[in-house]
Amino acid sequence: MSNRPRSEPNSSITMPQASSAVEPPEDEPLVRVMALHALSYCERLFYLEEVEEIRVADAPVYAGRRLHDDLLPDDEQASERRSWELSSTRWGIFGKVDAARRRDGPWVVYEHKRGRCRRGPNKEPRAWPSDQLQAVAYAVLLEEELGQPVPEARVRYHRDNVTARVAVDEAAREELRQAIQRARELRAQTTRPPVHENERVCTGCSLKVVCLPEEERLEERPHSPTFFPANREGQTLHVVSPKAQVSRSGETLVVRQDDSQRQTVPIRLVDSVVVHGHAQVTTQAIHLCAHHGIGVHWLTAGGRFKASTMNSFGRVQQRLRQYEALSDETTCINLARQLVHAKVESQLRYILRGTRGNESARSAVQTDIERIREAMRKLDSAQSPDTLLGLEGLAAKSYFAGLPQLLSASVPSELHFSGRTKRPPRDRFNCLLGFGYGLLQSAVTRAILAVGLEPSLGFYHRPRSAAHPLVLDLMELFRVPLWDMPLVGSLNRGQWQIEDDFELRPGHVWLSDTGRKKALTLFEQRLEESAKHPHTGQALTYARMLELEVRLLEKEWTGCPGHFAKFRLR
Amino acid sequence: MKHWHLITYDVRDPKRLRKAAKTLEGYGTRIQYSVFRIRLDANTLERLHWELGQILADEDDLLVIPLCPTCAGKVPLHSTGDQSDWTDRPQSFKIV
Numbered sequence: 001m002s003n004r005p006r007s008e009p010n011s012s013i014t015m016p017q018a019s020s021a022v023e024p025p026e027d028e029p030l031v032r033v034m035a036l037h038a039l040s041y042c043e044r045l046f047y048l049e050e051v052e053e054i055r056v057a058d059a060p061v062y063a064g065r066r067l068h069d070d071l072l073p074d075d076e077q078a079s080e081r082r083s084w085e086l087s088s089t090r091w092g093i094f095g096k097v098d099a100a101r102r103r104d105g106p107w108v109v110y111e112h113k114r115g116r117c118r119r120g121p122n123k124e125p126r127a128w129p130s131d132q133l134q135a136v137a138y139a140v141l142l143e144e145e146l147g148q149p150v151p152e153a154r155v156r157y158h159r160d161n162v163t164a165r166v167a168v169d170e171a172a173r174e175e176l177r178q179a180i181q182r183a184r185e186l187r188a189q190t191t192r193p194p195v196h197e198n199e200r201v202c203t204g205c206s207l208k209v210v211c212l213p214e215e216e217r218l219e220e221r222p223h224s225p226t227f228f229p230a231n232r233e234g235q236t237l238h239v240v241s242p243k244a245q246v247s248r249s250g251e252t253l254v255v256r257q258d259d260s261q262r263q264t265v266p267i268r269l270v271d272s273v274v275v276h277g278h279a280q281v282t283t284q285a286i287h288l289c290a291h292h293g294i295g296v297h298w299l300t301a302g303g304r305f306k307a308s309t310m311n312s313f314g315r316v317q318q319r320l321r322q323y324e325a326l327s328d329e330t331t332c333i334n335l336a337r338q339l340v341h342a343k344v345e346s347q348l349r350y351i352l353r354g355t356r357g358n359e360s361a362r363s364a365v366q367t368d369i370e371r372i373r374e375a376m377r378k379l380d381s382a383q384s385p386d387t388l389l390g391l392e393g394l395a396a397k398s399y400f401a402g403l404p405q406l407l408s409a410s411v412p413s414e415l416h417f418s419g420r421t422k423r424p425p426r427d428r429f430n431c432l433l434g435f436g437y438g439l440l441q442s443a444v445t446r447a448i449l450a451v452g453l454e455p456s457l458g459f460y461h462r463p464r465s466a467a468h469p470l471v472l473d474l475m476e477l478f479r480v481p482l483w484d485m486p487l488v489g490s491l492n493r494g495q496w497q498i499e500d501d502f503e504l505r506p507g508h509v510w511l512s513d514t515g516r517k518k519a520l521t522l523f524e525q526r527l528e529e530s531a532k533h534p535h536t537g538q539a540l541t542y543a544r545m546l547e548l549e550v551r552l553l554e555k556e557w558t559g560c561p562g563h564f565a566k567f568r569l570r
Numbered sequence: 571m572k573h574w575h576l577i578t579y580d581v582r583d584p585k586r587l588r589k590a591a592k593t594l595e596g597y598g599t600r601i602q603y604s605v606f607r608i609r610l611d612a613n614t615l616e617r618l619h620w621e622l623g624q625i626l627a628d629e630d631d632l633l634v635i636p637l638c639p640t641c642a643g644k645v646p647l648h649s650t651g652d653q654s655d656w657t658d659r660p661q662s663f664k665i666v
């Protein structure tokens with residue numbers, strides 16, 4: 001059966017309330033019946049799925065699909081139809097009926113559900129409101145298709161093995177009419193509806209990791225359950241070897257080095273591919289990654305971010321909201337102030353922490369600490385991005401002036417540094433610093449693309465061609481905890497070899513192959529370390545924290561401000 | 571929470587066999603001809619089930635054995651060859 005609009009049913013048959021349906025305008029797309037089910041469950045879920053087109057299939061979703069597949073086998077009997085696609089321009093809906101059956105009387109619509117039913121006062125089985133709405137919608141569709149009244153719908157709950165009966169009466173039709181009307185209203189708006197007031201509804205929702213209801217409830221209910229996964233799912237594949245080639249074989253990525261070595265990586269285990277330097281990636285491999293929503297990122301051998309493939313269809317409403325919010329200068333300057341405050345405070349805290357209990361080092365950095373503190377005081381009254389930029393620069397200068405004091409006496413002088421040099425880095429320390437920031441940039445880009453924001457529009461950095469401003473903005477939050485700290489720690493532990501890990505060229509220093517692998521390992525291990533987010537109170541890995549901050553940033557302009565850039569070092 | 575699963579199958583048609591094997595190769599490693607070792611959480615297992623359900627016919631068999639960490643840790647004791655990766659938690663990154 002097609003789901004194209006059908007012609008009017010035979011008018012000689014009396015159709016109950018056929019004319020009372022709310023007729024949509026000609027060009028308005030039909031509403032899926034499944035979407036009405038979502039709407040009845042939670043308006044925000046409907047909006048995320050139907051309007052923003054963010055769909056996450058979780059375990060119950062797949063289990064539900066399996067249930068329907070198992071039911072499928074069709075016995076070609078006249079009195080029973082299964083999996084029947086119907087649509088109605090009169091009602092403005094379309095959908096697939098699980099089954100319709102006739103036994104000595106009118107047709108009855110069947111809807112199959114995997115879970116349990118609701119119980120009435122005498123424990124009699126009843127349908128849940130959303131299931132009821134869905135069943136009634138199928139009933140009116142069938143009614144129009146057959147031109148015969150369908151007075152009853154049934155919902156089969158497989159967990160309990162019971163069937164609930166739903167009467168298709170005028171009250172049910174009115175409810176359906178209102179739901180369709182509400183769906184049309186929601187489709188027209190660009191703002192996300194608020195989270196559901198009942199937090200138990202969220203527990204069974206497949207989109208809880210995108211919607212993040214617990215952050216919105218942070219103020220009134222600080223202890224509501226948290227749904228954001230603490231750890232990332234997949235593996236990041238770094239291709240470092242310059243002769244490597246990444247290709248596709250079936251559902252796996254194949255990485256060949258030289259002619260002899262060959263490794264296969266199952267595609268489901270990968271969460272992103274990072275290509276360092278000049279390794280090759282075949283078009284087939286890029287297609288496979290794009291199909292599975294895996295980003296491919298290209299970095300230069302020196303760690304500078306070059307490009308990435310993004311597979312982000314839709315997300316229009318999300319972007320519109322971002323453009324609207326970040327076109328407003330007051331919003332931008334407020335966000336920028338929070339951001340720079342967070343960055344400078346993390347620099348200050350790190351210097352303080354690193355010199356705690358070490359009198360000589362503390363006295364050596366005392367003037368730097370004072371300067372950073374002064375910049376921080378002035379930050380809060382800064383009114384223009386240029387003032388912020390100046391204060392951030394002052395703080396950064398003092399921070400890098402104080403940073404060498406954090407290196408222990410055992411670190412060889414070749415690894416010390418005086419002042420920040422970039423493009424090209426002139427000493428080993430700056431070389432490591434720059435390489436790590438490049439890795440951080442690709443990690444932040446990944447997080448932003450995963451959330452679906454537009455990286456080209458930031459609130460602090462000026463748009464320029466070489467990098468994405470929003471990425472640069474968010475990086476500021478994580479420079480100290482994700483790279484400065486592990487780097488200084490590894491230097492103090494003596495993990496770096498002065499000769500083997502670096503390549504010295506006149507005027508600049510690069511990492512060698514072994515050095516690059518060491519830096520990658522250091523960064524990736526840091527991403528796996530957990531820290532407690534002081535604002536949400538949840539312990540999660542830094543890899544996840546990146547994504548969480550992006551989501552909290554988006555909430556700044558989607559009706560739940562005040563949670564962005566609250567992460568601090570302890 | 572992810573656990574090791576041992577997945578084996580008997581497929582009675584070469585075309586379906588190839589398709590099933592290809593799907594499973596996307597999830598984990600083939601350790602013997604029709605035996606796969608896959609680390610999965612409940613969500614991914616449901617998806618895999620559904621995908622295989624689309625491929626396999628009624629006459630084919632599928633056996634999924636979930637292994638708790640203790641059981642998986644004992645595999646090397648009773649097996650030959652290199653079985654070291656049963657006990658380690660896989661790393662979150664891979665450098666080639």
